[in-house]
Amino acid sequence: MNIINLDHISGTPLTPEVQTAMVDAIHKNYGNPSSQHQLGDEAAEALQKAREQVSRLINSKMEKEVVFTSGGTESINQAIKGVALAKADKGKHIVTSNIEHNAVLRSLRRLRMLEYQVTSVPVDPYGRVNPKDVADAIQDDTILVTIMHSNNEIGTVQPIEEIGKITRERKVLFHSDAVCSVGVVPVDVRKLNVDLLSFAANQYNGPSGVGGLYIRQGTGLWPLLDGGVQENNKRAGTENLIGIIGMGVASELAAREMDRRIEHTRKLKEACIEGLKDRIDDIIINGHPEFSLPNLVSVSIKYIEGEGIVLMLDEQGIAVSTRSACAAGALQASHVLLSIGREFADAQGTLVLSFGAENTESDVDRFLEALKTAVDTLRSMSPLYRKAVGG
Amino acid sequence: MYSQTVMDHFKSPRNVGEMKDADGVGEVGNPLCGDMMTLYIKVKDDRIDDVKFLTFGCGAAIAVSSMITEMAKGKTIEEAKKITNKSVADALEGLPKNKLHCSNLGADALHLAITDYEHKRDGKPARKAERVDRLEHDHDEHCYCPYCDADVTEDMEYCASCGKKVKGGDFPVI
Numbered sequence: 399m400n401i402i403n404l405d406h407i408s409g410t411p412l413t414p415e416v417q418t419a420m421v422d423a424i425h426k427n428y429g430n431p432s433s434q435h436q437l438g439d440e441a442a443e444a445l446q447k448a449r450e451q452v453s454r455l456i457n458s459k460m461e462k463e464v465v466f467t468s469g470g471t472e473s474i475n476q477a478i479k480g481v482a483l484a485k486a487d488k489g490k491h492i493v494t495s496n497i498e499h500n501a502v503l504r505s506l507r508r509l510r511m512l513e514y515q516v517t518s519v520p521v522d523p524y525g526r527v528n529p530k531d532v533a534d535a536i537q538d539d540t541i542l543v544t545i546m547h548s549n550n551e552i553g554t555v556q557p558i559e560e561i562g563k564i565t566r567e568r569k570v571l572f573h574s575d576a577v578c579s580v581g582v583v584p585v586d587v588r589k590l591n592v593d594l595l596s597f598a599a600n601q602y603n604g605p606s607g608v609g610g611l612y613i614r615q616g617t618g619l620w621p622l623l624d625g626g627v628q629e630n631n632k633r634a635g636t637e638n639l640i641g642i643i644g645m646g647v648a649s650e651l652a653a654r655e656m657d658r659r660i661e662h663t664r665k666l667k668e669a670c671i672e673g674l675k676d677r678i679d680d681i682i683i684n685g686h687p688e689f690s691l692p693n694l695v696s697v698s699i700k701y702i703e704g705e706g707i708v709l710m711l712d713e714q715g716i717a718v719s720t721r722s723a724c725a726a727g728a729l730q731a732s733h734v735l736l737s738i739g740r741e742f743a744d745a746q747g748t749l750v751l752s753f754g755a756e757n758t759e760s761d762v763d764r765f766l767e768a769l770k771t772a773v774d775t776l777r778s779m780s781p782l783y784r785k786a787v788g789g
Numbered sequence: 790m791y792s793q794t795v796m797d798h799f800k801s802p803r804n805v806g807e808m809k810d811a812d813g814v815g816e817v818g819n820p821l822c823g824d825m826m827t828l829y830i831k832v833k834d835d836r837i838d839d840v841k842f843l844t845f846g847c848g849a850a851i852a853v854s855s856m857i858t859e860m861a862k863g864k865t866i867e868e869a870k871k872i873t874n875k876s877v878a879d880a881l882e883g884l885p886k887n888k889l890h891c892s893n894l895g896a897d898a899l900h901l902a903i904t905d906y907e908h909k910r911d912g913k914p915a916r917k918a919e920r921v922d923r924l925e926h927d928h929d930e931h932c933y934c935p936y937c938d939a940d941v942t943e944d945m946e947y948c949a950s951c952g953k954k955v956k957g958g959d960f961p962v963i
Contacts, residue, residue, distance in 0.1 A: 701845065702845065703847055703850070704847075705847035705848055706799075706846075706847060706851060709848045713800070743845070746845075779802065779842075779843055779844055780843060780844070780845045781807075781816075781825055781826070781844070781845055782825065784807060784843055
């Protein structure tokens with residue numbers, strides 16, 4: 399059965415060019431890029447080429463500002479813990495937002511065990527951070543501001559450039575989790591005034607398990623991985639060259655195809671939202687109507703729980719994602735949804751749909767049809783629905 | 790993730806519905822952790838003659854609700870009292886570790902419905918079906934982290950082993 403994948407935030411398919419490049423790399427049997435002999439030369443060249451491709455995608459001033467990692471989570475951990483440990487004698491205060499990804503939140507929680515303090519700024523009902531709140535939160539002993547570029551649950555895009563101006567002025571380092579943005583929407587690190595930026599290849603048709611951390615020249619960080627001097631002495635360890643080559647090709651394609659992909663997914667997003675409003679009652683579309691990822695829709699469906707929907711749609715060959723507590727393996731509702739004002743019950747019934755280049759309008763139609771059936775079935779079993787319609 | 794039996798009960802749940810004239814009603818859960826269940830029983834000659842449920846919850850919660858109504862139907866009150874969350878989970882061929890709390894839902898609702906029936910039968914003052922906040926801990930129960938299985942104590946908000954939040958609590962999360 400052909401699966402309709404509407405969960406691209408979890409991972410995107412490798413484009414044929416990326417697949418070819420990676421398979422070629424496998425057959426080539428590259429040596430170690432750090433070797434001093436011929437076997438390492440070609441590997442070093444391939445590594446450098448990939449670095450250039452990524453550097454162009456994010457417009458870093460120097461290629462060596464791009465450090466390859468094992469993915470978004472490692473990049474985020476490295477950025478936050480790396481700055482915290484390096485700047486401990488300057489201060490121990492960090493500013494963040496209420497809707498960050500768990501990699502940010504749990505890294506900060508880990509640092510709190512070492513007596514770091516964290517101020518978390520709220521968001522408006524659309525998920526937007528107010529730069530003034532960030533400015534007000536910065537203290538004399540603040541060493542880092544970390545605010546995500548776009549949110550993986552509701553798609554809201556933050557005013558990073560504005561926040562960057564503030565941090566520049568106040569001389570505080572600024573990290574942004576841009577995992578859902580890089581390769582999907584234009585991200586220019588110089589324009590954004592960020593010092594550190596985390597991103598991952600699997601968000602834009604590159605392989606999983608490889609990502610990048612942009613580290614502005616001159617930014618002092620404690621590396622998480624000590625050992626050799628790879629990645630400009632910022633991240634020890636022999637490189638995942640095959641993955642990196644895939645990431646490089648994906649980056650080049652993303653830069654070239656970006657406008658077309660945005661246009662394509664935006665149409666699907668609009669059709670999806672319209673269809674949801676038409677066919678299903680008692681829903682809430684989450685996120686910002688304007689400052690939002692073009693490929694993501696978050697919808698809270700009242701009176702039912704998300705995992706039930708995912709299972710029913712999965713049976714129909716449609717893959718979607720939910721942020722319900724049960725499905726996330728957590729015991730509480732999504733902090734992101736609670737931050738924008740969703741009630742607990744509505745947060746539990748929230749679906750996240752994310753589109754890719756291979757999705758079509760008919761995919762969206764099939765999804766809407768299957769969703770209506772699933773919602774009707776689950777509502778017929780729901781005590782909340784019974785109460786709402788007066789039972 | 791789910792056994793065949795769980796998926797069967799999820800896809801074709803037995804005894805869905807409500808009873809306007811139930812002899813006993815048990816309501817459990819809260820949206821905080823994503824599960825709510827209302828269970829209705831009709832009792833004849835000390836036996837559970839009919840049983841219905843409504844559930845707001847994940848696949849495991851729905852399967853548990855369906856299974857427990859099947860297990861309770863036709864049993865005497867005393868037999869039904871012996872149904873535990875473990876027996877429901879076993880009947881379902883097991884549940885993933887992080888879904889075991891869903892099986893508590895079913896057993897709690899059934900026992901509350903029975904208690905409600907007994908109160909009515911014994912002429913005690915009519916008692917509104919009680920909602921149990923499942924975040925309250927049964928102190929005899931063994932507390933463990935649902936993610937890494939390490940022991941957690943009553944007062945722990947975060948598991949000392951893996952750092953994940955194990956108690957519903959105030960927001961924000963940091």
